């Protein structure tokens with residue numbers, strides 16, 4: 001009697017002809033997620049099965065797989081021969097731990113191997129009898145059973161389980177292209193990256209720093225955050241771009257009330273060029289309407305105007321509280337709130353414009369020839385390969 005994991009996938013069934021591709025990607029992502037726990041992962045008829053995990057690591061493997069985008073749910077299951085005697089014995093063993101007190105149950109059966117000698121209804125009924133006889137603490141409740149005993153008779157084997165652990169959902173990373181995350185070290189941008197990756201998009205990331213106005217530790221914090229996001233999103237190329245020259249020039253030469261939005265425009269321009277060079281098809285930011293002066297509707301329009309790539313802002317309608325909740329869920333919050341300066345906060349204007357006009361900002365930007373500085377920033381950018389395997 002083997003212990004295995006039975007994995008159901010989320011939206012992949014929607015994908016018609018692409019389905020085998022999506023399934024393969026999901027299996028690949030699952031293999032990466034369980035590494036280095038030994039496992040054999042196989043697809044079978046609309047499910048994925050994880051075999052050969054050492055028993056003492058099964059729970060750990062299940063948890064890791066639940067966090068893979070594309071996974072709907074995971075059931076730790078007993079995998080047995082398709083033989084009625086064996087199935088009865090497995091069901092009895094399976095529920096043994098749950099019947100030390102009186103409880104209610106119901107049996108469910110699925111039979112994709114139609115050659116199996118009993119119908120689904122027969123299986124349910126007979127299994128119900130067996131369990132009722134074995135355990136006086138059990139009573140049947142067909143409407144709200146506390147214990148759901150399921151048997152699935154498939155081509156390869158029969159699988160029995162009582163638990164269904166919820167997966168994160170979404171789609172396997174890599175099935176929906178690639179996008180460039182502008183990551184700042186704050187609370188919002190890592191969450192924004194997570195949300196887009198959850199839709200199957202793989203990530204690259206860019207961070208702007210301003211030595212000596214921002215510290216080395218602020219940069220380390222961004223690297224740390226990127227590592228956490230990579231646990232979910234897969235490997236991430238993180239581009240670290242020096243922004244000091246551009247920032248000082250904006251500060252000296254452009255109207256002070258516009259500095260934040262101008263900085264944002266230049267960040268977007270640089271991010272877009274790196275995105276184009278590395279095959280990313282969109283930009284991602286952690287902005288939400290009205291959160292700060294640079295995120296009013298007018299400011300967002302001015303930021304968008306700087307680039308032609310689509311800009312994804314998955315947090316656009318979120319309150320800060322909701323974003324914090326997500327950051328806690330995905331494990332980035334504690335790192336995000338470490339108090340190191342971000343380059344935007346160092347140069348924050350006293351009276352930022354809240355209703356900037358696109359034409360006005362274009363004109364302010366044209367006061368300086370930023371092109372050589374942009375080129376220099378890109379040329380000297382450092383690319384760090386952040387592996388999903390760095391953290392345990």
Ligand code: ATP
Nearest residue numbers: 182183184186187188189206207208285286287344
């Ligand atoms: P966050 O928590 O992401 O820092 P925030 O509310 O502090 O968000 P801002 O500082 O106004 O927001 O920045 C808005 C967005 O611009 C960020 O979510 C991020 O996508 C991008 N951004 C800001 N600063 C940087 C930076 N230094 N490097 C890269 N991207 C940045």
Ligand code: MG
Nearest residue numbers: 184186342344
């Ligand atoms: Mg910020």
